[in-house]
Amino acid sequence: MKTLQNFFLSISILGVISCDAQDHGPAISTPKILDYSYEIISDSIDIPWGLSMLSATDFLVTEKAGTMYHIVDGVKTIVKGLPPVYVRGQGGLLDVAHSPDYNEDGLIYFTTSSPLGEEKGGHTALYSAQLKNDSLINTSLLYKGDFNTKKGQHWGSRIAFDEEGHVFFSIGDRGNREVNPQDITRDGGKIYRLNRDGSIPSNNPFIDNENSRKAIYSYGHRNPQGMITHPETGEIWVHEHGPRGGDEINIIKPGKNYGWPIITYGINYSGTPITDQTKKEGMEQPLYYWLPSIAPSGMAFSTSDIYPKWKGNLFVGSLRFEYLERLELKNNTVVKREKVLDSIGRVRNIEQGPDGYLYLGVEGKGIVKIIPKS
C-alpha cells in the first residue's frame, strides 16, 4: 500500500515538475555569429539596480546597498544627501530615472526601500530631487507605501513616464500575497500613477472608490521590476517576477486586475501549486509568460539605428540565466527570443541611452555598453 502511495506521489510530483520544465513560447536561441561586443564603461558597482543615462558620458547609477553614483566622463562620484534607505532582503536603493524634460526641470526620480513611518520595517517610496554639485536638493517624497513590514521580499520597483505628464512606478506584494495584491485599500502588488509633482491625477481609476489608495493604476501584481513606455503606442509595458514559471509581460491598462495570486502560470519554489487557475473573468492575461522563469529585471525597446537588426525589439535582463534577452514581437506576440551577451552575469537593468546605444547594469561588473561590430 505504502509503495502504491509512493508511486502515486511520484506521479503527481512528476506532473508538477514536467509542467515546470516544458518551455513555453519560442525557445531561446543563441546567435551563431556575434556582430557585437561590449565595453564596461563604469566598474566596481556590486548591484547596479537603477541606471539613468543623462547623456552618453553623464549618468546616474543606484547601488542596492544604498549609494547613488554620478558618473561624468568616467569619473565616479558619490551623490550626497540621500534620504534614509532601508537595506533588507531584496530591498535597498532601487530605481533611478530622469524626467523627460530633464533639460528644463532638472528633475530626477528614484525609488528606495524606506523605513519612514510608525511601524517597524519598511516599504517602497518614490522621491523626486534635483542634482547640484553632486548633492540632492529640493528632495521631495512623492509617495510612500504602507504599512511597513520586516519582510525582505518584493519591493518592485521601476519608474516610467508617459507623454501626458505622469510618472508611473511599481511596488511588489511585499511578501504578503494573500492580502496585498487584490486589495486596493492597501499598498503593494500595484502599479501607481502620479502627476510628476506627486499629486494624484483626477482621472485615476480608483479616485472615487472609498478607502482606496488613489494613486493605484492597476493591481494584482507580484513583483514588477521592469517598466518601459512603448516608443510608438505610449502604453506602459511591465514585466514582473512570478513564482516558479510565472514571470509575465503585461501592458498596463487603468483599473485592471492582473490576477496575482488568484491566477498564475507559476508554482511555489518548493514545487507545490499556488492555484489551479490560469485564467479568470475580470482578470488580465499576460502578453507573454516565461517558462521556465528567467527572473526578469529591467526593460527597454531599441529604437535607434545603432543596431539595425534589433530595431523595435524588446530587451529584458535575466538575473537567473545571466544574459540579456532580445524578444521580437509581431502584433504583440513574442515570435523570437535570443540570448545577447550570454553568461555576462546577473543583468539587473537595461536602458537605451539618448545616443541610441544599449546600456546594461550587470551585478559584479558595473555598467556595460553594447558595441556593434562594423
Next chain:
Amino acid sequence: MKGISLFLIGSFTGLSLFLYQQKPLAQSIADGEEIYIDFCMQCHMTNGEGVPGTFPPLANSDYLPDINKTIYALKFGLKGPITVNGKAYNSVMASQGLDDEEIADVMNYILRNWGNETEEVITEEKVASVQK
C-alpha cells in the same frame, strides 16, 4: 564594600544574561526557517541545493563549518571567488540587513538541515562578536 562589588558584579552578570538571553534552540531553528524562506530560498533554493555555477549549495556544504567566516558573510555580504564542495563560484551576495538574532536563527536552521551537522549553537552574542 566587598558586598557592593559582589552586588554590582552579580547585577552586571544578570543584566548580561538578560540582554543575551538565549532562546531555546528549537525556537531559534523554527524562526530560522522563516528567515530562510523569506531571505535565502530564492537563490539557495528549497533544499539548499543552490543553482549550479551561480549560487553555491548550502546542503552538505564544506564552506559553512567555518562558523566565523559564514557569520561574516551573512553580516557583511560576500563577493569574489569562493570554492564550495570543489566547485568554483564568483558572484555577489549582498548583506540582507538581518539583525544578529536573525542571523543566529537562520544559521541554527541551516547547520542542522540538508546533510549539515553541528553540535554548536549559534547565539546572538556569537554573531555580535564577529566584526568587520
